[in-house]
Amino acid sequence: MGISNGMKAIFHDATHGFYAYHLANNLKQHCRKRCDVINLYYCDTYAYLVEEFDRIMFEMKSIHSKVHGELVKVGIQKFSHVLYLRKRYHMMTTNIAESMNSYLLAIRKLPIASITEFIRDLLQRWFHGRRCNTRETPTF
Known part of the structure; x- marks a missing residue:
């Protein structure tokens, strides 16, 4: 059984998304100038x-229709944050620093002890939720 078949069998709700970084590297190779x-x-x-x-996709199509066509062929929902079918890592990002910053925006002016307690509580909830989800995951 291949990895993608195994993922479909075990993680029914999982979706596949491309990393923006890898697509950008491909673009840099093919559109160097x-x-x-x-x-x-x-x-x-x-x-x-x-x-x-x-608006940006329309602009992309007007200046480089081949790249636009390839991105559409890949599936725009696989690389676009706004059109991705699910949230990534509980937020629309793959960078933990961005994830934490988005959660901490509202509490930055609190005393350091309150911020530390908020972070501890947040991480406990995240890890507990993931642990519960993992326990419910079938294994072979």
């Missing part, structure tokens, strides 16, 4: 509004 295309790709990948994503 087109910084505008690579910059648009990054803007599109990290767009937070569907309207913004659509």
